[in-house]
Amino acid sequence: MTGSVELAGRFEEHRGHLKAVAYRMLGSLSEAEDAVQEAWLRLGRTDADGIRNLGGWLTTVTGRVCLDLLRSRAARREEPMGDAFVPDPVLRPLAQVVDPAEEVLQTESVGLALLVVLENLAPDERLAFVLHDMFAVPFDDIAPIVERSPAATRQLASRARRRVRGATPSSEPDLGRQKEVLDAFLAASRAGDFEALLAVLHPDVLLRADSGALVRGAAASKLIQGAKAVAEQALMFAPYTQSARLVLVNGSVGMVDAVGGRVRSVMGVTIEGGRITGMYILADPERLERLGAPGVAG
Numbered sequence: 001m002t003g004s005v006e007l008a009g010r011f012e013e014h015r016g017h018l019k020a021v022a023y024r025m026l027g028s029l030s031e032a033e034d035a036v037q038e039a040w041l042r043l044g045r046t047d048a049d050g051i052r053n054l055g056g057w058l059t060t061v062t063g064r065v066c067l068d069l070l071r072s073r074a075a076r077r078e079e080p081m082g083d084a085f086v087p088d089p090v091l092r093p094l095a096q097v098v099d100p101a102e103e104v105l106q107t108e109s110v111g112l113a114l115l116v117v118l119e120n121l122a123p124d125e126r127l128a129f130v131l132h133d134m135f136a137v138p139f140d141d142i143a144p145i146v147e148r149s150p151a152a153t154r155q156l157a158s159r160a161r162r163r164v165r166g167a168t169p170s171s172e173p174d175l176g177r178q179k180e181v182l183d184a185f186l187a188a189s190r191a192g193d194f195e196a197l198l199a200v201l202h203p204d205v206l207l208r209a210d211s212g213a214l215v216r217g218a219a220a221s222k223l224i225q226g227a228k229a230v231a232e233q234a235l236m237f238a239p240y241t242q243s244a245r246l247v248l249v250n251g252s253v254g255m256v257d258a259v260g261g262r263v264r265s266v267m268g269v270t271i272e273g274g275r276i277t278g279m280y281i282l283a284d285p286e287r288l289e290r291l292g293a294p295g296v297a298g
Helices: 004-025 030-042 052-075 094-098 102-106 113-118 124-132 137-144 151-169 174-191 192-199 226-236 285-291
Strands: 092-093 199-208 224-225 245-250 252-259 260-270 277-284
Touching: 004 030, 004 052, 004 174, 030 052, 030 285, 052 124, 052 137, 052 174, 092 094, 092 224, 094 245, 113 124, 113 151, 113 260, 113 277, 124 137, 124 151, 124 192, 174 192, 174 245, 174 252, 174 260, 174 277, 192 226, 199 226, 224 226, 245 260, 260 285, 277 285
Parallel strands: 199 277
Antiparallel strands: 092 245, 199 224, 245 252, 252 260, 260 277
16 A cells, blocks of 8 residues: 555656646646645545556646636636736746756746637636647546547647637747847837837737736736837836846746845747737736745845
């Protein structure tokens, strides 16, 4: 019989993978942690000796927990995500950009742009897509979770795949080029150079700023499209860029504004052809406080 200490050790071997699954399902780091903890509790109520593939079992259980959370979230009409919703970012120091191994690892990350698209999928579609397309879980294992046949589950994933491909913007993969563009954006913002801002923004750039439900006025949540409007917005908040610095946001170069160790905003971007095509800003004080940013908020 598997002892509790041995079982805990085996579970810890899978924790990172399970958190990655839950994060892609939920777009929330705190909810992802909760989902992984629930998977551990369910394992404790199960005869672990009867589980032949612990990793596969834990992955499907975590997926089921996340599906329940997504369905509950969708049912709470009084708590809409909102058009400007930005998922929790994953932050790492930019110093890792010089490490070739870390540059390769960015392919393991999921960008904020993709997470925004995933938010628009139905819960069952999101589960099928994430588990199958991102983690290679067979449809036979996913089908019982969504209470459909394997063929119907395959259709769920196929429909989600089409929506994801059609809505997720492409982005420059080279971290060095990303840094050049963000450096130019910061320099133009700090100098108040409107023309230089226009030069670094794509004509159809989309700014998505999520400040939470409590922030009002000019800093409230918003969607803004077009280089001129986004440049004007950048100049309005130019004073905040004085304390901003570049970091890795979900594996790509982004920006964090932190003062005295407290993060005030995080921005991820998509870049194509040397211009910023999308800006994803999280400035919700409550979520940023929960997020924490060790190593990047100093």
